[in-house]
Amino acid sequence: MTTTPSTRTAAAEHRRASTIGAARKGAIYGIIVSFSGAALVGIIALLSGDFGETQGKIILTTLLMGATSITALCHLAIADRAMRTVGFVGLGASTVTLVTGVVLIWRDWNDSAFEDWLKVFIVAGVLAVSFAHTNLLLLLVGRRRRVIRIGLMVTLVMIAVVAIMIILPVVSEGEIPSVADEEWYWRLFGVVGILDVLGTVVVPVLAIFVKDASAVAVVDAAGANVAGANVAGADSAAGPGASAERLVLALPPDVAHALEQRAAADGVETAEAALTALRRGLQ
Numbered sequence: 001m002t003t004t005p006s007t008r009t010a011a012a013e014h015r016r017a018s019t020i021g022a023a024r025k026g027a028i029y030g031i032i033v034s035f036s037g038a039a040l041v042g043i044i045a046l047l048s049g050d051f052g053e054t055q056g057k058i059i060l061t062t063l064l065m066g067a068t069s070i071t072a073l074c075h076l077a078i079a080d081r082a083m084r085t086v087g088f089v090g091l092g093a094s095t096v097t098l099v100t101g102v103v104l105i106w107r108d109w110n111d112s113a114f115e116d117w118l119k120v121f122i123v124a125g126v127l128a129v130s131f132a133h134t135n136l137l138l139l140l141v142g143r144r145r146r147v148i149r150i151g152l153m154v155t156l157v158m159i160a161v162v163a164i165m166i167i168l169p170v171v172s173e174g175e176i177p178s179v180a181d182e183e184w185y186w187r188l189f190g191v192v193g194i195l196d197v198l199g200t201v202v203v204p205v206l207a208i209f210v211k212d213a214s215a216v217a218v219v220d221a222a223g224a225n226v227a228g229a230n231v232a233g234a235d236s237a238a239g240p241g242a243s244a245e246r247l248v249l250a251l252p253p254d255v256a257h258a259l260e261q262r263a264a265a266d267g268v269e270t271a272e273a274a275l276t277a278l279r280r281g282l283q
Contacts, residue, residue: 017280020079027073034066060105068098074132081265083138090131096124122170130163137200140207142264148207155199162196165189211257 038059045051045059075090100121107114137159140152165185168176177185251259263273 017080020076023079024073024076027069027076030069031066031073034062034069038062038066057105061102064098064101064105068094068101068128071097071128071132075135078135078138078265081138081141083135083141083265086131086138087135090128090135093124093127093131097121097128100124119170123167126163126166130159133159133200137203140203142261143207144264145206145210148203148210151199151203151206155196155203158192158196158199161192162189165192 041055041058041062045055071094072091075087075094078084078087081087100117104114104117104121107117134156137152137155140148143149143152165188259270259273259277262277263270266273268276
């Protein structure tokens with residue numbers, strides 16, 4: 001039995017979705033196991049009265065694993081979107097944070113190389129948290145309302161500026177900011193941080209209440225566009241060898257909105273996103 005390009009595409013999409021789903025489950029299990037382990041070790045240490053350096057390091061390690069699992073889950077939120085590269089970069093930052101953190105916890109804190117490891121850990125940690133923050137907001141990247149798009153762009157810039165302003169003093173060993181510029185530097189940091197928090201709260205709330213207009217096509221049996229929406233590329237999206245017949249669907253507003261978002265996030269036509277969703281559902 002031969003396979004068509006559309007069948008192979010659907011199979012590849014299914015494998016990718018399964019892999020991402022498994023990774024998300026792994027991150028969730030990591031969060032649960034890590035924090036449960038830290039709680040268990042703490043309870044045992046407190047009840048037994050034997051809380052030493054080793055027990056403390058075990059708790060720190062499990063807490064670190066839980067924290068990095070949370071950031072990993074945020075990165076995986078867009079792993080099936082067009083902006084997935086940003087998510088993978090965030091996963092890399094979280095991995096570096098976990099590795100360097102474990103090294104710092106278990107090595108001799110009086111070692112001369114401790115400060116170098118600490119710098120890498122702080123920089124990677126800041127990047128991991130910043131990318132986690134960014135990736136959650138990027139779930140809104142498909143929205144077409146101007147106020148949401150502008151608010152999202154400004155907030156993402158503020159996240160980047162906050163991260164840079166934290167990292168610069170670390171990598172420069174305190175030379176940035178200079179003594180003369182220190183006051184205005186941290187005042188500016190405070191302003192940017194406030195705008196960061198403001199955008200993080202306001203933009204998602206606006207996205208809930210300010211809905212995009214429907215762009216899902218409604219066609220008659222002859223294929224004529226009767227809703228004034230986007231139907232371009234419907235035939236090409238069906239793939240080689242597809243029938244010329246059309247199936248006309250009247251989508252509820254919530255389904256239409258979800259389909260629009262997926263098409264915008266993946267950078268494809270609405271018709272192609274609909275066909276991909278149908279193929280996934282029929283497997």
